[in-house]
Amino acid sequence: MTITSNIYVMPLTSSNHINVALNLVYFTVTLCCSLFFNFYAASCPTAELIVRNSVSSSSSSDPSIPGKLLRLVFHDCFVEGCDASLMLLGNNTEQSDPANRSIGGFSVIESAKRVLEFLCPGTVSCADIIALAARDAVALTGGPMIQIPTGRRDGMVSVASNVRPNILDTSFTMDQMINRFSNKGLSLFDLVILSGAHTIGTAHCSSFRDRFQQDSKGKLTLIDKSLDSSYANELMKECPLSASPSVLVNNDPETSMVFDNQYYRNLVINKGLFQSDSALLSDNRTRRLVEDLAKDQQFFFQSWGQSFLKLTTIGVKTGDEGEIRSFCASTNA
Missing domain, CATH: 1.10.420.10 (Peroxidase, domain 2)
Structure with a gap:
């Protein structure tokens, strides 16, 4: 099943992006798989509020948290898709790669997960918590609050060797960046926006x-x-x-x-x-x-809002794929 979301898109080819922003092209984008807005409305109605409160309270004591959460969602989604594979601990998991050793924000995700497991056991995925936390981190620091669909499931594979062929390096050329983004279904426009x-x-x-x-x-x-x-x-x-x-x-x-x-x-x-x-x-x-x-x-x-929506739907697992982990750092098996 698919869902559609009516969003505004600014064409990159315009010679005047400011004027284009005032004359936006309105069209329908089909999102993959079985993601829905308000996915937890019946099963765990306070899910998004709990994540937001976790981000807010953690950021109050550590102002670096929003930036860490934003980096976390990028590194998770670019490897194995947005499935919380980066959260898994163990020998030779994604966290083992040097590029991921400085990633932070895990404690915020785990904190929200503990509350959600108490209130709505086996319901809210770690993958959704990561996407929602990054969304809330942006809003908390003055950026736009956007609605994103949920229903992601957690992956069960996390391998260090998958990291380097997928993530970006700060020394990359434009062509290298375009290639990595294109491989994830992201455009040149998304590259510039998400670099923000x-x-x-x-x-x-x-x-x-x-x-x-x-x-x-x-x-x-x-x-x-x-x-x-x-x-x-x-x-x-x-x-x-x-x-x-x-x-x-x-x-x-x-x-x-x-x-x-x-x-x-x-x-x-x-x-x-x-x-x-x-x-x-x-x-x-x-x-x-x-x-x-x-x-x-x-x-x-x-x-x-447009590009972040695309980022957080890269390679998502839904339906019978993956699982809903009890703890974000380990699979249920």
């Missing part, structure tokens, strides 16, 4: 160290000329060669705790933290869209 997730969150120094090199005196120097020199100097101060691997910097140097369009405003003045960020401005296929998003936050918010 970097408007919140933090990054380890190693994730952008390739933009610098060590000179003959043992100091870092800038080699990536697409990066603003003053911003580069700030980054070198925050991340010297002697910096601990645990040192973090904000993805967005201006409004790091607010989900807004500052990310795109940073890009147009060459202050994108990652090489993959800067590629969005330097590539003629995406530059105009970046510039339009930098000028119009409402356009970004409307577009975010």
Whole structure:
């Protein structure tokens, strides 16, 4: 069975995205499988509220939580689909891959799951909790609150070797990013919009160290000329060669705790933290869209809802597929 959702879509090929946003094309998108809006209305009516409260309370004590939850949903959905495979613990699971060792937010998902298992045992999947928590993280930090369908089931396979061929690296070229997104059914438009997730969150120094090199005196120097020199100097101060691997910097140097369009405003003045960020401005296929998003936050918010919906329905398991785990860190078997 399928469901349909009436949403607005802005064509990427327009020469003026701001004007297009005012004359949106209204059409129907068919979502895969058996996802439904308000899926738990009868079986667990407080499910979404419980997830939202878990995100809110955790974020109150740790402001980094929203960024962690947003990163979590990306890393989960790009490997095995949105099925909470990233939550599974064990030898050689997805969490074992170095790219996932810095992923956080698991405790928020587990906290919500414990409450839901008490109130509605065997009903709400960990996969749905991850998608809802990321949705709520955006709204909590000032972004749009959007409705997403639920009914995902939890996967039973989690293998470390599946991680690298599927996720993105911060050093990727535009063509590499397009290829990975295309493989997930996501467009060039989705690539630019979903990159806006970097408007919140933090990054380890190693994730952008390739933009610098060590000179003959043992100091870092800038080699990536697409990066603003003053911003580069700030980054070198925050991340010297002697910096601990645990040192973090904000993805967005201006409004790091607010989900807004500052990310795109940073890009147009060459202050994108990652090489993959800067590629969005330097590539003629995406530059105009970046510039339009930098000028119009409402356009970004409307577009975010569309692309986030697509992200959170990648490879979902429904019906008889997968299971509803009792604990997110292990299968029921």
